Amino acid sequence: MSAPTTPRSASPLRPRLLGRSVVNLVVGVSVLYTLLPVLWLVLASSKDRDALFSSDILSLGDFSFVQNLKDLFAMDGGLYARWYGNSLLYAVLGAAIGALVSIACGYAFDKYRFAHKEKLFGLVLAAVMVPQTVLALPLYLMASGTGLVNTFWAVFVPVLFNPFGVYLGRIFSQGYVPDEVLEAARMDGAGELAAYFRVSLRMLGPGLVTVFLFQLTTIWNNFLLPMVMLSDQDLYPVSLGLYTWNSAASVSPEYYPAVIMGSLLAVVPLVLAFALLQRFWRSGLTAGAVK
Amino acid sequence: MTSATPVSVPADVTARPAPKRPAAPPARATRASSRRRELGACGVLMTPFFALLVTVFLIPVGTAVYLSFFSDDQPGLGFGPERTVFAGLRNYTAVVTDPTFLGGLGVVALYCLIYIPLMVVGALALALLLDSGVVRLRGTAQLALFLPHAVPGIIAALIWLYLYTPGISPVIDVLAKADITVDFLGVHTVLPSIVNIALWSNLGYNMVVFYAALQAVPREVIEAAVVDGAGPVRTALQVKTPLVRPSILMVSMFTLIFALQLFTEPMLLSQSSQMISSRFSPSMYIYDAAFTRNNYGLAAAASVVLLLCTIVLSYGVTRWTNRASAEEATR
Numbered sequence: 001m002s003a004p005t006t007p008r009s010a011s012p013l014r015p016r017l018l019g020r021s022v023v024n025l026v027v028g029v030s031v032l033y034t035l036l037p038v039l040w041l042v043l044a045s046s047k048d049r050d051a052l053f054s055s056d057i058l059s060l061g062d063f064s065f066v067q068n069l070k071d072l073f074a075m076d077g078g079l080y081a082r083w084y085g086n087s088l089l090y091a092v093l094g095a096a097i098g099a100l101v102s103i104a105c106g107y108a109f110d111k112y113r114f115a116h117k118e119k120l121f122g123l124v125l126a127a128v129m130v131p132q133t134v135l136a137l138p139l140y141l142m143a144s145g146t147g148l149v150n151t152f153w154a155v156f157v158p159v160l161f162n163p164f165g166v167y168l169g170r171i172f173s174q175g176y177v178p179d180e181v182l183e184a185a186r187m188d189g190a191g192e193l194a195a196y197f198r199v200s201l202r203m204l205g206p207g208l209v210t211v212f213l214f215q216l217t218t219i220w221n222n223f224l225l226p227m228v229m230l231s232d233q234d235l236y237p238v239s240l241g242l243y244t245w246n247s248a249a250s251v252s253p254e255y256y257p258a259v260i261m262g263s264l265l266a267v268v269p270l271v272l273a274f275a276l277l278q279r280f281w282r283s284g285l286t287a288g289a290v291k
Numbered sequence: 292m293t294s295a296t297p298v299s300v301p302a303d304v305t306a307r308p309a310p311k312r313p314a315a316p317p318a319r320a321t322r323a324s325s326r327r328r329e330l331g332a333c334g335v336l337m338t339p340f341f342a343l344l345v346t347v348f349l350i351p352v353g354t355a356v357y358l359s360f361f362s363d364d365q366p367g368l369g370f371g372p373e374r375t376v377f378a379g380l381r382n383y384t385a386v387v388t389d390p391t392f393l394g395g396l397g398v399v400a401l402y403c404l405i406y407i408p409l410m411v412v413g414a415l416a417l418a419l420l421l422d423s424g425v426v427r428l429r430g431t432a433q434l435a436l437f438l439p440h441a442v443p444g445i446i447a448a449l450i451w452l453y454l455y456t457p458g459i460s461p462v463i464d465v466l467a468k469a470d471i472t473v474d475f476l477g478v479h480t481v482l483p484s485i486v487n488i489a490l491w492s493n494l495g496y497n498m499v500v501f502y503a504a505l506q507a508v509p510r511e512v513i514e515a516a517v518v519d520g521a522g523p524v525r526t527a528l529q530v531k532t533p534l535v536r537p538s539i540l541m542v543s544m545f546t547l548i549f550a551l552q553l554f555t556e557p558m559l560l561s562q563s564s565q566m567i568s569s570r571f572s573p574s575m576y577i578y579d580a581a582f583t584r585n586n587y588g589l590a591a592a593a594s595v596v597l598l599l600c601t602i603v604l605s606y607g608v609t610r611w612t613n614r615a616s617a618e619e620a621t622r
Contacts, residue, residue, distance in 0.1 A: 019523065020425045027426050030417055031435045034495055037450045038438060040461065044453070052459060105340035112333040127348050129544075129605055131552040133574040134594040137581040138351035138358070161343040186325075192332030221443045223555050224574075228582065239445040246449060247562045260453070263446045270441035 038267070045264045049257050072261045075245075080262055082234055083241040087220060088269070090156060090237055095215040098160040102215075103208050106169020107200060111182060121170070127163040136228045143229060154229040155237070159219045165211040172207030173200070209280040213273060220270055238266045352598075358591035359383065382592035391570040392593060396600070398482065399572050403550045406486045410546050411539060414494055418501035419527040433502070436495035444492060448559040451488045456563065476564035488556045497542045504538035505531055540612045544605055551601050554578070573597045 044052060046065035072080050109121055139158055143149040177200045185195035201208070226240045233241070242262050249255035274281065362378040386392050417436065421429055439447060454460045455475035466473055475484045508531055516530045532539075554574040561567035561575075569583065570576040573593060581590035 023420050023423060023425050024427055027417065027420055027432050030494075031432050034436050034439050034491065037447075037454060037491065038442065040454065041450050044459075101339040101343065104336040108333045108336040112329055114330060114333060124344070127344065129548045129601055130348070130352065131548075131574065131594075131597055131601060133552060133554060133577045134355055134598050135348070135351045137577070137587060137590050137594065138354035139347065140581075141354065141358075141587070142346075142351065157343075158347045161340075161347045163344070163348075166340060192328055193335060196332065196336065217440070221445070223445050223558075224578075228578075239443055242449065243445055243559060246452075246559065250562065256459075259449065263449050266446055267442050270443070271438070274437070274441050 041260065041264050041267070045257075045261045047257070049253060052256060052260075068257050068261045072258045072265075075255070075258045079233060079241065080238075080258070083236050083238045084265070086235060087237040087239070087266070089152075090159065090222070091216050091219040091269075094156055094159045094219045095212045098162045098215045098219075099165060099208055099212040101160060102162045102165025102211055103169040103172070103201075103204055104196070106166045106171075107173040107177070107196065107204065109166065109170045110173035111177070111179070111200075124163045124166050127161075128167070132224050136224055139225070140228050149229055150231050150235070152235060155222070155226050155235070158225060159215075159222060162211070162215050162218075165215060168207065168211055168214075169204075172204055172210075176203045176207060206280050209277055213277055213281050216273060217270060220266075238262065242266065355591045355594045355598075358587050359595050360588075362588035363586075378588060382588040383596070385589055386592045386596055391568070392573065392576050392596075395570055395573045395576045399551060399553055402482060402486060402553060402572075403547065405483065406489055406550055407543060407546050409486065410490055410493060410497060411543055413490070414497035414542065415501050415532065415535075415539065417494070417498045418505055419531060421498070421502055422505040422531070423523055423527065433495075433499065436498055438495065439492050440496040442492065444555045445559060447492045448488055448556045451484070451491070452560055452563060455484055455560075476560065476566060478566050481560070481564055481566040485553070485556050485560065489550070493546070497546070500542055501535060501538055504535040508534050536612070536616055540609070543612070544608055547604060547608060548601060551597065551604070573600075 045068060046063050048064045048067065105124075109117065135158070139154075140149065143151075143154040148154045181199060181203070182195060185199045186192075190198065220237075221239065222237065223239045223243070226235075226237050227243070230236055230240070233244070236244070242259055245255045245259050245262070249259055359382050360378060360380075361375050362382060363375055420426060421433065426432060442450070454462050457463050463473065463475075474480060512534070513526060513530060516526045521530065552574050553572040557567050557571045557575060558578075561569065561571065569579045574597070577590050577593045577597065580586050580593060
C-alpha cells in the first residue's frame with residue numbers, strides 16, 4: 001500500500017517502442033473498463049424491454065429511445081420528473097449554501113487568531129471520518145422529535161454540513177488570499193466582513209466552485225439519509241426513487257427500461273458540471289492532495 | 292480581482308491594523324477595538340458552520356453514544372407501555388457476540404483487504420503511466436477514466452447489477468460464447484463483484500489526485516534521476532512515488548473510511564442476490580437494527596463499535612505511514 005520500493009533493474013537501453021506500446025495498451029484497457037459500462041447504459045436506454053432481454057445490445061434495429069423517454073416520464077404519474085426536480089433542489093441549493101458556509105469558516109480558520117483554534121480544527125477534521133450510518137439513527141430521532149421527519153428539511157439541513165469543505169477553504173484561503181490584501185482593505189477603512197465579502201470572497205472564487213462541485217456530487221449521490229427520513233415518494237431524490245423502482249422491477253419488469261433511462265438522465269447533470277467546471281476541480285484536487 | 296491588488300505597505304505598519312482616521316485614539320485602545328472587531332467578524336463567519344456542526348454532528352454522535360446504554364423494555368408481554376431503561380453494556384455485549392454483526396465486520400475487513408490495495412496501486416500506477424509522457428491523448432484518457440466519478444454510487448451499482456444479471460448482461464453472453472459460466476452474484480463472487488463496482492467508481496478520481504501530486508514534483512528532481520542513469524520504471528517507483536507519499540496517505544485514508552461504511556452497493560445488490568443478507572455489512576446491520584427491528588439501543592451500540600473501528604484504523608494508518616516515512620528519512 002505504501003510506496004513500493006523494491007529495486008528493479010530497468011535497463012535504460014530497453015527498446016523504447018515496446019515500453020510505449022505496453023503503457024498505451026494498459027491505459028487503453030483501463031479506459032475501456034471505465035467507458036464500456038457507461039456506453040452499455042447509453043445503448044440499453046434505447047432498447048425496449050424485449051430487446052433488452054434478447055441480449056443483442058448492439059443491434060440498432062429496434063431503436064426506441066424516444067419511446068423509453070416518454071414512458072419514463074409517464075411512469076407512475078410523472079413521478080420521475082418530480083424526483084429529478086427534488087434532486088436538483090437538494091443538490092444545487094444545498095451545495096451552494098454549504099460551500100459558502102464551509103469556505104467562510106475555512107477562511108476564518110486561516111486569517112484569524114483565537115483560543116483553541118487548532119483543537120477546533122481537529123474536531124472539524126474528525127467529523128470527516130464519522131460514518132453516515134452512525135449519524136442516521138440519531139438524526140432520524142431528532143427529526144421525528146421536531147416533526148421534521150418526512151419533510152424537505154430533514155434531508156436538506158444535514159447535507160449542508162461539509163467539514164472537508166472547511167479544510168479545503170482553509171487551504172484555499174492560504175493560497176489565494178494574501179494577508180497583505182486583507183491589511184490593505186483594512187487600511188482603506190473596510191470593516192472585517194466587508195473586506196471578506198468584497199475582496200476575499202472574490203479571490204476565493206475558484207475554491208468556492210471546487211467545494212460546490214464536491215458537495216454537489218455528494219448530495220446528488222445521497223441515498224442513506226433520504227431512505228431513512230422520507231416515506232413520501234413525492235419528496236424522494238432520483239437515487240432513492242430509482243432504488244425503489246429497481247426493487248419493483250423484479251416483480252413487474254416494465255420498470256426495467258424506466259430504471260435504465262432514469263439512470264442515464266441522472267448521470268447527465270454531474271457530467272455537465274464536471275465538464276464545464278473542469279479547471280476548478282482540478283485545482284481543488286491539487287490543493288487537497290499536496291498538503 | 293484588480294481592485295484587490297495589494298498596495299505596498301511598510302512592514303512595520305502591516306503588523307497591526309492602522310487607525311481609521313488621522314486623529315487617532317491611543318494605540319492600545321485601537322488595538323483592543325480592532326481585535327474585538329476581528330473576533331466579531333471571525334464569529335460571524337464561523338457561526339453558520341459550527342451551528343451545523345453542533346446540530347447535525349455533535350448532538351447526533353452524543354445521542355448515539357447515549358442511546359447505546361439504554362434499551363426498551365416491554366413489560367407485561369408487550370402489552371404495557373414501552374419503558375426505556377438503563378442497560379449498561381448489555382447492548383454492546385449483544386452486538387459483539389452477535390454472529391451476524393461479527394460476520395459483517397469480517398466481510399468489510401475482507402473487502403478492505405482486497406479493495407484498498409487494488410485501488411491505491413491501480414490509481415497510482417495509472418497516474419505514473421500518464422505522467423511518464425508516452426501516453427497518447429493524455430487529456431482524453433484522463434477524462435474517460437474520471438467519468439465514473441460523475442455516476443452516482445447507486446447508479447454505478449445499478450449498471451453493474453445489470454451487467455451481472457444473466458439475460459441482460461452482454462458480459463455474461465460473451466463469456467458464455469467462450470464456454471465460461473460465471474455467477475457474478477454467487478457465494479464466492481459477490482464480494483469481488485462489489486469491489487469491482489467501488490473500484491470502477493473511484494479509480495479515475497484517485498488517479499487524478501495522484502496525477503495532480505505528480506505534476507507538483509519538481510522537474511529538476513526527475514531530470515537529476517535521469518542523469519544518474521535511472522530508467523523510466525525506476526524513476527517512477529523510486530523517485531516519484533516516495534515524493535507523493537502525502538497523497539498516498541490521503542487516498543488510503545479516504546478509501547478506508549468510505550470502505551468501512553460499505554452500504555449502498557450491497558443494499559442494491561441485495562435486491563437481486565440471495566448471497567447478501569440484510570445484515571451483510573456493519574452499516575447494513577445498523578440500518579436493519581434501527582429501522583427494521585426498531586432496536587435503537589442495539590443499533591446505537593453497533594454504530595459506536597463501527598465508529599471506534601474507524602478511529603482505531605485511521606489512527607493506525609496514520610501512525611504506520613508516519614513511521615514508514617521516518618524510516619525512509621533515517622536511511
